[in-house]
């Protein structure tokens with residue numbers, strides 16, 4: 421089944437967060453470096469991925485910006501981005517398959533690579 425509704429996005433993002441939040445390598449970013457308020461943060465992430473994959477414009481933030489300030493508190497290294505990305509790919513593959521699922525993986529890979537490059541060339 422492919423990703424086609426906001427409910428699908430919510431299931432994907434929730435499952436992904438249930439993993440990264442407790443990850444031994446990158447969990448600390450979400451819990452200590454930039455402790456997230458789930459009630460506020462999760463809808464932003466649903467909007468982001470809905471905008472990316474299903475069109476629309478519910479997300480209007482600047483994703484790169486938040487990570488720059490986080491990087492200033494704890495260095496975001498290539499291995500952190502690798503863990504983020506493999507967790508994302510694993511979760512997408514587990515729950516969905518199809519064009520949008522492929523797009524979710526390629527888009528994430530591009531952004532993660534760009535972000536990793538930006539954070540590590542300061």
Ligand code: HEM
Nearest residue numbers: 446449450454464468481482483486500501504528531532
């Ligand atoms: C090591 C990799 C990453 C870690 C540890 C991480 C962690 C976080 C954390 C803790 C926040 C909340 C920051 C805050 O509100 O102050 C955040 C926000 C966000 N992240 Fe990441 N992130 C990573 C990579 C990515 C990638 C690759 C993407 C995109 C594909 C992404 C998309 C976003 C978006 C859209 C937000 C919300 C920004 C906003 O509030 O407008 N993140 N991330």
